[in-house]
Amino acid sequence: MKLKIIIALASLWLSFTALAHDKHKSDEWRTLDANKTVLLTLPHGKVVIELAPQFSPKHVEQFIKLTKSGHYDGNKFYRVIDGFVAQGGPEDGSTADKSVSILKIEGDFTTDENWHFTKIQDNDLFAEQTGFKDGFPIGHNLSEKRAWLTHCPGVIAMARGNEPDSGTSHFYIVNGQAPRYLDRIMTIFGRVVYGMNNVQAITRTSAIEGEAPVDKKDYTPMISMQMMSDVPKEQQILLQIENTEHSAYSEMIVKRKKRENAFFYKKPPPILDVCQTPVKTRFVK
Amino acid sequence: MKLKIIIALASLWLSFTALAHDKHKSDEWRTLDANKTVLLTLPHGKVVIELAPQFSPKHVEQFIKLTKSGHYDGNKFYRVIDGFVAQGGPEDGSTADKSVSILKIEGDFTTDENWHFTKIQDNDLFAEQTGFKDGFPIGHNLSEKRAWLTHCPGVIAMARGNEPDSGTSHFYIVNGQAPRYLDRIMTIFGRVVYGMNNVQAITRTSAIEGEAPVDKKDYTPMISMQMMSDVPKEQQILLQIENTEHSAYSEMIVKRKKRENAFFYKKPPPILDVCQTPVKTRFVK
Numbered sequence: 001m002k003l004k005i006i007i008a009l010a011s012l013w014l015s016f017t018a019l020a021h022d023k024h025k026s027d028e029w030r031t032l033d034a035n036k037t038v039l040l041t042l043p044h045g046k047v048v049i050e051l052a053p054q055f056s057p058k059h060v061e062q063f064i065k066l067t068k069s070g071h072y073d074g075n076k077f078y079r080v081i082d083g084f085v086a087q088g089g090p091e092d093g094s095t096a097d098k099s100v101s102i103l104k105i106e107g108d109f110t111t112d113e114n115w116h117f118t119k120i121q122d123n124d125l126f127a128e129q130t131g132f133k134d135g136f137p138i139g140h141n142l143s144e145k146r147a148w149l150t151h152c153p154g155v156i157a158m159a160r161g162n163e164p165d166s167g168t169s170h171f172y173i174v175n176g177q178a179p180r181y182l183d184r185i186m187t188i189f190g191r192v193v194y195g196m197n198n199v200q201a202i203t204r205t206s207a208i209e210g211e212a213p214v215d216k217k218d219y220t221p222m223i224s225m226q227m228m229s230d231v232p233k234e235q236q237i238l239l240q241i242e243n244t245e246h247s248a249y250s251e252m253i254v255k256r257k258k259r260e261n262a263f264f265y266k267k268p269p270p271i272l273d274v275c276q277t278p279v280k281t282r283f284v285k
Numbered sequence: 286m287k288l289k290i291i292i293a294l295a296s297l298w299l300s301f302t303a304l305a306h307d308k309h310k311s312d313e314w315r316t317l318d319a320n321k322t323v324l325l326t327l328p329h330g331k332v333v334i335e336l337a338p339q340f341s342p343k344h345v346e347q348f349i350k351l352t353k354s355g356h357y358d359g360n361k362f363y364r365v366i367d368g369f370v371a372q373g374g375p376e377d378g379s380t381a382d383k384s385v386s387i388l389k390i391e392g393d394f395t396t397d398e399n400w401h402f403t404k405i406q407d408n409d410l411f412a413e414q415t416g417f418k419d420g421f422p423i424g425h426n427l428s429e430k431r432a433w434l435t436h437c438p439g440v441i442a443m444a445r446g447n448e449p450d451s452g453t454s455h456f457y458i459v460n461g462q463a464p465r466y467l468d469r470i471m472t473i474f475g476r477v478v479y480g481m482n483n484v485q486a487i488t489r490t491s492a493i494e495g496e497a498p499v500d501k502k503d504y505t506p507m508i509s510m511q512m513m514s515d516v517p518k519e520q521q522i523l524l525q526i527e528n529t530e531h532s533a534y535s536e537m538i539v540k541r542k543k544r545e546n547a548f549f550y551k552k553p554p555p556i557l558d559v560c561q562t563p564v565k566t567r568f569v570k
Binding site: 183269283 | 367368409410411437438439447448461462463464465466467468469479481485489493494495496544547548549550554561563566567568570
């Protein structure tokens with residue numbers, strides 16, 4: 001009798017774990033919401049940006065409104081510095097430029113004991129902890145109960161003047177080693193999830209000392225900026241992103257720290273730079 | 286009498302400091318040695334690489350020999366991963382590939398109390414100290430008396446198999462967030478000092494899941510790899526590099542940590558990432 005119960009329980013347990021395992025598998029990737037995804041078309045290729053309304057609601061709201069109104073179509077990348085940022089927006093002082101509302105900075109946010117993220121590292125150079133939430137790179141200072149999106153390559157943030165609350169529509173995409181000193185004093189509101197090679201191919205506008213300046217007519221234009229949901233179905237790029245909240249992602253992180261591949265004949269320190277830790281993208285089949 | 290001596294001494298001191306000041310000014314930049322500088326010509330532009338024989342003598346010796354023999358001319362960048370590296374070399378298993386001598390790794394080196402570098406940061410994620418020597422980014426563990434060139438964007442290093450002493454001629458240039466976990470287990474032997482935008486425009490060979498693979502015929506070739514000293518005078522690119530041993534550079538570092546510009550309405554932590562700290566290049570007038 002006792003044995004039968006054990007067998008019954010064991011088989012119940014097996015079917016549960018089988019189900020759990022299937023569930024588990026299917027959740028390793030999440031499909032991007034076309035209403036929170038932007039398609040930037042450049043002369044040389046496409047770029048897909050996932051917006052982050054959960055972290056920077058007002059900036060995303062304004063960016064979507066501007067995108068839908070065609071504000072960015074034909075704008076140029078006018079400040080492009082290799083290893084730093086590609087910045088673009090409407091012509092300074094133009095009607096389009098002056099018509100945009102001024103935004104309040106959304107540089108960091110308060111966390112409480114219920115707040116959770118996938119931690120990958122303690123004692124980062126610029127944060128007490130780093131990790132990911134919803135695929136976005138995060139810095140977190142537990143002592144302050146504050147967290148923020150970090151300036152990793154590929155993040156998109158609003159440019160501003162000297163005042164914290166002075167961002168409008170001019171934005172930059174980080175194209176080089178993470179300028180983490182800008183964390184918390186700028187508003188990051190999304191990240192490039194596809195086509196970073198096309199961001200890297202945007203014409204640099206800054207010349208070095210002694211070099212001829214770049215002609216403005218050679219600046220890279222934005223052919224168009226569209227919400228993915230407004231793109232005709234057959235031209236949409238449908239993507240899935242690794243689910244950084246899934247146990248499979250945490251397992252990858254643990255493995256990555258160990259560097260068990262035979263290539264590592266001598267083990268590096270078991271440390272991860274949040275900006276050098278991949279969150280993969282794939283095409284929806 | 287006493288006063289006259291003071292005046293004489295003062296005027297002597299003034300002329301000395303004037304001289305010292307001029308000397309100081311002229312040493313803020315150093316001119317690249319054409320015998321240690323490489324010109325890589327890509328279909329879309331030029332790249333200049335400064336070699337580091339002072340850190341990786343055997344690798345530089347072999348790289349110069351190969352460059353002079355035309356080994357790299359027509360080679361392709363066959364492993365190009367956005368945000369990681371652009372790797373190139375001869376076709377695997379070709380006569381050229383098999384003819385190259387195997388190198389002993391030069392991943393780090395011993396320092397003593399007389400060894401000096403321009404320190405910029407303590408307690409970096411991957412090193413006890415970081416800084417620069419001769420314009421190259423350096424990691425240093427005082428406790429071990431070992432230092433090394435760090436994997437910042439733009440450094441060139443030799444690829445290898447699983448064995449430490451297995452590098453030949455295949456090399457990579459870091460094109461994304463510094464993969465510092467490769468520090469000390471790879472041999473960095475130079476860095477890009479001009480044309481990093483052209484490195485960034487090398488065709489990526491890696492496709493994401495669900496994407497069509499990149500056709501091998503689209504891989505970016507190296508039109509030529511030449512020692513700058515072998516390039517006809519009128520086609521040479523003559524560059525100067527900020528002298529990281531000069532007090533002006535140290536002063537820039539101190540200033541950079543302080544972030545006194547009005548843009549920083551809230552000061553970031555006074556921390557520098559060695560891979561996000563610029564060493565400028567300019568054209569020789």
